[in-house]
Amino acid sequence: MSQEGYDKLVAELRQLENVELPRVREAIAEARDKGDLSENFEYHAAKREQSRLLSRISFKQKVLENARVIEKSRLKTDSVGLLSKVVMNNVDTGSRMTYTIVSPHEANLREGKISIKSPIAQALLNKKAGDVVEVRVPAGIMKLCIVSCE
Numbered sequence: 001m002s003q004e005g006y007d008k009l010v011a012e013l014r015q016l017e018n019v020e021l022p023r024v025r026e027a028i029a030e031a032r033d034k035g036d037l038s039e040n041f042e043y044h045a046a047k048r049e050q051s052r053l054l055s056r057i058s059f060k061q062k063v064l065e066n067a068r069v070i071e072k073s074r075l076k077t078d079s080v081g082l083l084s085k086v087v088m089n090n091v092d093t094g095s096r097m098t099y100t101i102v103s104p105h106e107a108n109l110r111e112g113k114i115s116i117k118s119p120i121a122q123a124l125l126n127k128k129a130g131d132v133v134e135v136r137v138p139a140g141i142m143k144l145c146i147v148s149c150e
Helices: 003-033 041-066 119-124
Strands: 085-090 096-102 113-115 132-137 140-149
Touching: 003 041, 096 119, 113 119, 119 132, 119 140
Parallel strands: 096 113
Antiparallel strands: 085 096, 085 140, 132 140
């Protein structure tokens, strides 16, 4: 995992623990004060939200426990691997794409970050600039030519 991804995950966890969870606990207390809990929709909704939040907090804590921050300077740049920024062309359409290959927890297509477990990243692993790879995607088979890898 990159340092940026690790820091982002820590910030999300702090937000959940220090802001969201106290807000939900306050909502539960308010709903409890309204009386009969068996027919109190606000109470049940707040309890469901608390359960969802606790689950997310637990998941993020486990991810952080098992995470290893990788120094970009120690990675090889001659072939595609984790934290590589890859520029490639779609051979069929001629369109150019740039993606950074990251851990599954950092993947965000809007930011140009794809999971190392995705079909495209799996096909690109250990390839070099100039290589043409075929990737099986839901729409069929896509041919990609690697322009550069950094």
